[in-house]
Amino acid sequence: MNALPSERQDVLTQLRALLGDRLSTSQSIRNQHGSDIAHPNAQPPDAVAFAHTTQEVSSIVRTCHAAAMPVIAYGVGTSLEGHVLAPQGGVCIDLGRMDQVVAVNERDLDVTVQPGVTRESLNAHLRDTGLFFPIDPGANATLGGMAATRASGTNAVRYGTMRENVLALEVVLADGSVIHTGTRARKSAAGYDLTRLFVGSEGTLGIITQLTLRVYGIPEAMSAAVCAFEDLRGAVETVIETIQLGVPVARIELLDELMIRAVNQYSKLALREVPTLFLEFHGSQAGVEEQARTVAAIAQEHGGHGFEWALLPEERTRLWKARHDAAWAALAMRPGSTSLATDVCVPISRLADCILETRRDVDSMHAWAPIVGHVGDGNFHLVLLVNRSDPADIELAERLNDRLVRRALAMGGTCTGEHGIGVGKQEFLIEEAGAEGVALMRQIKRTLDPKGILNPGKIFAPGN
Amino acid sequence: MNALPSERQDVLTQLRALLGDRLSTSQSIRNQHGSDIAHPNAQPPDAVAFAHTTQEVSSIVRTCHAAAMPVIAYGVGTSLEGHVLAPQGGVCIDLGRMDQVVAVNERDLDVTVQPGVTRESLNAHLRDTGLFFPIDPGANATLGGMAATRASGTNAVRYGTMRENVLALEVVLADGSVIHTGTRARKSAAGYDLTRLFVGSEGTLGIITQLTLRVYGIPEAMSAAVCAFEDLRGAVETVIETIQLGVPVARIELLDELMIRAVNQYSKLALREVPTLFLEFHGSQAGVEEQARTVAAIAQEHGGHGFEWALLPEERTRLWKARHDAAWAALAMRPGSTSLATDVCVPISRLADCILETRRDVDSMHAWAPIVGHVGDGNFHLVLLVNRSDPADIELAERLNDRLVRRALAMGGTCTGEHGIGVGKQEFLIEEAGAEGVALMRQIKRTLDPKGILNPGKIFAPGN
Numbered sequence: 044m045n046a047l048p049s050e051r052q053d054v055l056t057q058l059r060a061l062l063g064d065r066l067s068t069s070q071s072i073r074n075q076h077g078s079d080i081a082h083p084n085a086q087p088p089d090a091v092a093f094a095h096t097t098q099e100v101s102s103i104v105r106t107c108h109a110a111a112m113p114v115i116a117y118g119v120g121t122s123l124e125g126h127v128l129a130p131q132g133g134v135c136i137d138l139g140r141m142d143q144v145v146a147v148n149e150r151d152l153d154v155t156v157q158p159g160v161t162r163e164s165l166n167a168h169l170r171d172t173g174l175f176f177p178i179d180p181g182a183n184a185t186l187g188g189m190a191a192t193r194a195s196g197t198n199a200v201r202y203g204t205m206r207e208n209v210l211a212l213e214v215v216l217a218d219g220s221v222i223h224t225g226t227r228a229r230k231s232a233a234g235y236d237l238t239r240l241f242v243g244s245e246g247t248l249g250i251i252t253q254l255t256l257r258v259y260g261i262p263e264a265m266s267a268a269v270c271a272f273e274d275l276r277g278a279v280e281t282v283i284e285t286i287q288l289g290v291p292v293a294r295i296e297l298l299d300e301l302m303i304r305a306v307n308q309y310s311k312l313a314l315r316e317v318p319t320l321f322l323e324f325h326g327s328q329a330g331v332e333e334q335a336r337t338v339a340a341i342a343q344e345h346g347g348h349g350f351e352w353a354l355l356p357e358e359r360t361r362l363w364k365a366r367h368d369a370a371w372a373a374l375a376m377r378p379g380s381t382s383l384a385t386d387v388c389v390p391i392s393r394l395a396d397c398i399l400e401t402r403r404d405v406d407s408m409h410a411w412a413p414i415v416g417h418v419g420d421g422n423f424h425l426v427l428l429v430n431r432s433d434p435a436d437i438e439l440a441e442r443l444n445d446r447l448v449r450r451a452l453a454m455g456g457t458c459t460g461e462h463g464i465g466v467g468k469q470e471f472l473i474e475e476a477g478a479e480g481v482a483l484m485r486q487i488k489r490t491l492d493p494k495g496i497l498n499p500g501k502i503f504a505p506g507n
Numbered sequence: 508m509n510a511l512p513s514e515r516q517d518v519l520t521q522l523r524a525l526l527g528d529r530l531s532t533s534q535s536i537r538n539q540h541g542s543d544i545a546h547p548n549a550q551p552p553d554a555v556a557f558a559h560t561t562q563e564v565s566s567i568v569r570t571c572h573a574a575a576m577p578v579i580a581y582g583v584g585t586s587l588e589g590h591v592l593a594p595q596g597g598v599c600i601d602l603g604r605m606d607q608v609v610a611v612n613e614r615d616l617d618v619t620v621q622p623g624v625t626r627e628s629l630n631a632h633l634r635d636t637g638l639f640f641p642i643d644p645g646a647n648a649t650l651g652g653m654a655a656t657r658a659s660g661t662n663a664v665r666y667g668t669m670r671e672n673v674l675a676l677e678v679v680l681a682d683g684s685v686i687h688t689g690t691r692a693r694k695s696a697a698g699y700d701l702t703r704l705f706v707g708s709e710g711t712l713g714i715i716t717q718l719t720l721r722v723y724g725i726p727e728a729m730s731a732a733v734c735a736f737e738d739l740r741g742a743v744e745t746v747i748e749t750i751q752l753g754v755p756v757a758r759i760e761l762l763d764e765l766m767i768r769a770v771n772q773y774s775k776l777a778l779r780e781v782p783t784l785f786l787e788f789h790g791s792q793a794g795v796e797e798q799a800r801t802v803a804a805i806a807q808e809h810g811g812h813g814f815e816w817a818l819l820p821e822e823r824t825r826l827w828k829a830r831h832d833a834a835w836a837a838l839a840m841r842p843g844s845t846s847l848a849t850d851v852c853v854p855i856s857r858l859a860d861c862i863l864e865t866r867r868d869v870d871s872m873h874a875w876a877p878i879v880g881h882v883g884d885g886n887f888h889l890v891l892l893v894n895r896s897d898p899a900d901i902e903l904a905e906r907l908n909d910r911l912v913r914r915a916l917a918m919g920g921t922c923t924g925e926h927g928i929g930v931g932k933q934e935f936l937i938e939e940a941g942a943e944g945v946a947l948m949r950q951i952k953r954t955l956d957p958k959g960i961l962n963p964g965k966i967f968a969p970g971n
Contacts, residue, residue, distance in 0.1 A: 150747055150856035193696040204694050206703070207671055222943045228852040229884040230668050231921035232657040232707055234928055234936050234966055235948045239670075239703035243696055260753045283614055289724045289790075291755065326753070327801075333793055388692040392614035420693040457695035464698055472698050479686045483955070484699045490954040491947070502698055 047089060050110045051132070055090050057106050058134065065093040076115075076135045081123045081384055082466075083431070088115055088129035093137045097213060097221060097252040100136060104250065104496075105219025107134055111494045116246040118159060118188030121180075123384045124465025126192065126245055130500040136250065138187055144168045145253065153210055153227055155255045158187025174258045177202040177293075180461065181367055187251045192463040193243030197366070200286075200419030201293040201325065202259065204461070209242050213253035217492040227255060240487075245463050246498035248491045262325035265293070266335060267359040270347045275299065275318040275402075277345035279395040282320070282418045284341045286391065290334050294323040294363075295419040299402070302369055302413035302426075309372030310365035315349070320418075321366050323359070369415045373426040377411065380428040383440045387451035388422035388460030397454055401425055401447050410439060422460035449474070469504040511553060514574045515596070519554050521570050522598065529557040540579075540599045545587045545848055546930070547895070552579055552593035557601045561677060561685060561716040564600060568714065568960075569683025571598055575958045580710040582623060582652030585644075587848045588929025590656065590709055594964040600714065602651055608632045609717065617674055617691055619719045622651025638722045641666040641757075644925065645831055651715045656927040657707030661830070664750075664883030665757040665789065666723065668925070673706050677717035681956040691719060704951075709927050710962035712955045726789035729757070730799060731823040734811045739763065739782040739866075741809035743859040746784070746882045748805045750855065754798050758787040759883040760830055763866070766837065766877035766890075773836030774829035779813070784882075785830050787823070833879045837890040841875065844892040847904045851915035852886035852924030861918055865889055865911050874903060886924035913938070933968040 047055070059066045067073070068090045077087035089112075094100045107114045113133025120127055129135060141157035144165065148154065149172050156165060163183045165176050180189060180196035188194075190212070195204035202208065211225030224237035241249055272278040275297075282295055298306065300316045307314055320342070324334045339350045353359045365372075374382055389397045398414060405412050405425070416423025425447060427440040448458045448471050458464075458471035473481050485503055489495075499505075511519070523530045531537070532554045541551035553576075558564045571578045577597025584591055593599060605621035608629065612618065613636050620629060627647045629640050644653060644660035652658075654676070659668035666672065675689030688701035705713055736742040739761075746759055762770065764780045771778055786802060788795045803814045817823045829836075838846055853861045862878060869876050869889070880887025889911060891904040912922045912935050922928075922935035937945050949967055953959075963969075 148854065148856065150751070151854040152751065153854070193700075195694055195696075199694060203671070206694075206700065207667070216947075220943055222947060223941060224944060226916075226921050226939065227854045227919040228886075228921040228924065229855070230659055230663060230670075230852060230886065230924055232659075232850075232923045232925050232927040233921050233932070233939055234707070234945065235712075235951060236657075236670065236700075236703045236707055237940075237944060237947060239700045243698070243700055248699075260751050262753060287614070287616065287724050289726060327797060329797055330794055333791060337791075386696075388694060390612065390615040390617070390691045391693070392612065422692075422694065452690075455691040457690050457692040457697050459696045460692065460694055461696050463696040468697070475690065475697055476701075477687060479684055480688060480701060481698070483680075483686060483701060486954050487699060487951060490950050 051089055051112055054106055054110045054112050054134070058090065058092055058103060061099065061102055062092055067091045076117050076120070076127060076137065077129045079120055079122055079125060079127055081381065082125045082128055083381065086128040086130045088135035089132040091135045091137055093140050095140055097215065100215045100250055100252050101219045101221055103134060103136055104215050104217065107496055108218050108494060111496060113496050113499050114250070115498050116191065116250045118185030119161060121182035121184045122188060122192055122465065123462045124467050126463060126465045126498070126501060128466060139185065141252070147172060148227070149174065151227060152258050153255055154258050155253060156186055157253060158251050159185050161185050162189065169258065173261050175261050176256060176258050178205060178208060181370070186254055186256065190242050190251055190254055191244065191246050193461070195461045197294045197296055197417055199417060200295055201291055206239060206242055208257045209238055209254060210257060211255040212238055212241055212251055214241055214249035215252055216249045217494065217497050225255065243463070245465065245501050247488060247502055248497060264326060264328040264331040265359065266324050266331050267353040267362050268322045268335060268350055269314065269362065270320045270322065270342045270350045271315045272318045273346035275398055276395045277347060278318045278320050279418065280345045281338070281342045281347055283391055285338050286419060288337065290337055291326065292322060292334065292338065292419060293325040294321065296321040296366055297416045297418040297423065298369065299414040302373065302415050305372040305376050305413055306365050306369055309375050310368055312365055321362060370426060373413050373428060377428040380430050383427040383429050383444060384462060385425040385427065385444050385447055386459045386462040387447055387456055388420060389451050389454045389456030391421040393454040393456070394418060394421050397450055398423060400450060404446055405443060408439060408443060410443060412443070420460065421456065464502045466500060469502065472502065515553055515576055518570055518574045518576050518598070522554065522556055522567060525563065525566055526556055531555045540581050540584070540591060540601065541593045543584055543586055543589060543591055545845065546589045546592055547845065550592040550594045552599035553596040555599045555601055557604050559604055561679065564679045564714055564716050565683045565685055567598060567600055568679050568681065571960055572682050572958065575960060577960050577963050578714070579962050580655065580714045582649030583625065585646035585648045586652060586656055586929065587926045588931050590927065590929045590965060592930060603649065605716065611636060612691070613638065615691060616722050617719055618722050619717060620650055621717060622715050623649050625649050626653065633722065637725050639725050640720060640722050642669060642672060645834070650718055650720065654706050654715055654718055655708065655710050657925070659925045661758045661760055661881055663881060664759055665755055670703060670706055672721045673702055673718060674721060675719040676702055676705055676715055678705055678713035679716055680713045681958065681961050689719065707927070709929065709965050711952060711966055712961060728790060728792040728795040729823065730788050730795050731817040731826050732786045732799060732814055733778065733826065734784045734786065734806045734814045735779045736782045737810035739862055740859045741811060742782045742784050743882065744809045745802070745806045745811055747855055749802050750883060752801065754801055755790070756786060756798065756802065756883060757789040758785065760785040761880040761882040761887065762833065763878040766833055766879050769836040769840050769877055770829050770833055773839050774832055776829055785826060834890065837877050837892060841892040844894055847891040847893050847908060848926060849889045849891065849908050849911055850923045850926040851911055851920055852884060853915050853918045853920030855885040857918040857920070858882060858885050861914060862887060864914060868910055869907060872903060872907060874907060884924065885920065928966045930964060933966065936966065
């Protein structure tokens, strides 16, 4: 730490006085906090502060602000776009110990939590109440991190994303002041939507220290099904008609033939290696049965067959565990590789075209990349498996991703459905939102964080 | 117009060159555009510009910007919080002639419209497609205005508010530049949520010139019902249990005994004059029947009886027309009065307390004010009937509204569920969002509109 400028050393000295051994400058802690699964080469912060209270977060930020030292918020490190990297060093605030469920309002279907509560621990906490929090990005992410990245996942087609499910936030601003956005009211027309401004801001506008979230009654009945299709277009047409008919499907996920092969191997299943939909239905017993009959009939018209049921909880769990493990299953097909996660989302009418063109593109470049998608929303992930020690491999993956993003943008879609911009999609953001749109975002950033200390290097390309 | 400073006269001369007789300075046109139903004393703009294109809106704003002249966006004038008043004069841009449906994407369940399209004209346009736009604030408002005020109404419990149903916007900024926010993708994690920043900004951050909205398939079946309750608490308990059970009720509206009396007289109905729920169910035939059976059973446990069905479209229409006409029915009880619309929204667990305390408060002051509410969201309107020529009457109504808002805030609610801040709730916004929260909104306002030309005097109290 000798290389640190004296001002930064002074900050660390002050923070050590505040936090004692909850300020760590150990290399391993710093490296762990300055890397993620997709960015294994750490860009470590100068120190990691383990905060216990909002007041501590405020003090840390105020101290850093005075010295113009970067501050990076950290939940549990499951983000995929390099959000936790510290390219300019600074202080990483680990919020994982702020893990209390503050209030459960059963009659209002809302909860208030600290940012370090993970979605699984919230659901464990809620188990006896008959309530659950549906947003499920796969990883057991913290709720603060999920809000900061506007996360969603498999249930979004029915329950929305973090955008729709955050009612209110407590946020520490760049100067250390604390504001509260929103109330527990279900809706409001009171002034600018500050809550939605912070949701998805990736730690660049403030640090979320408390969240009030919508929760839902656990449905009386749930059932799951898998349905294999002759071709991808039939699967996508089934999704489109299902959504158009207003069937309130809870999850509708597409795995292409390559992904099914990976899942079969990894999860010891014996599914036909063709494009396949995984479905889940929530509702009353009769409602779930009706939904499933309706979708089965639609699927049959589009070359779907083998609509296989999993009514028992353990079968349903096994099926969805396989879906959740798809990313690991893909990695296992190419040991030693890491995955470059792509994340486009397009209007659903363009989904089949987008996936098929992408598949042809991948095949023509002799790459191997399975596809899994939250197809009810038009969001899918091409899982590019990359040997990080081979520059040609990285270059190929990046070229495929570039082409995929541009294909999605040309179809009226977005460069990221749920992972965020982080460090990797800054140029795509400009293509998507336009120079004027990004300029407006930057103006807001400068207004809220004039010294640029909050998660620098994310969302906006440095220097432009 | 002789009193106008020469700079403003110059602006009008330039705009007349641009628009010809689509720039009006007639007193009657100016007065009509500078007043609303709740603010009949006009604060007229200096001129009204009837725009035909985004390019024209941009030119008008750019011209006004150069002279620091106010610009007020106008749809059809149905907002209730004085949003269209022009306390500092300026140019009102009437967007009502930008009334084209630009695109209907049936397979994606989205439409793109100009801002002057009203919700009824959109639904008339969609009729043959099997799609509909659900947000229904009662008035036949323009969609641009509904987005600008974050409107909702009777269907929000099922379909959300404008916040959830705007996918993308085209906005003219204060300097006349044009930006596009969002895409047609259902969800996105790409940068700051500019769409949600403009939704609900009441014309103070930019002028919406195009909207992309979610639409829905018209349900296979719809049914409506009314259910009378012995007391208000039973009605609210029924709502709470219905929502907790996840019954996807499309509308669930409460009318108190006074409102039923008004509706009976106005709409020639013969409902029992007790607290009453109006319900509507959307879904498959079997689903609708199941929903209704479930709610009927819940209602019966809470003193509800006479669950009356209206399965025929004409009966359903008659019932909901009576609900829609409730505001007129209330006014008819006190000829010559105008209504002071209140609009609090509280966590639903506090709804019965909030309504009952409010009723006692009104009774103790010998006022007469029926209540109607979107109770599935915890939002209700105490309809205060005011004789505007009697200062004591106005003072009484304002005192009741003040006490109602403070009651709602103390219960964790909001001062406005769906009408917005406008000119009347600026102090309440500070109480609700805190001085720091409003200061942050003001910073954003100054960043986007440094000259303060966009709808001045709204949301923020002048001079503080």
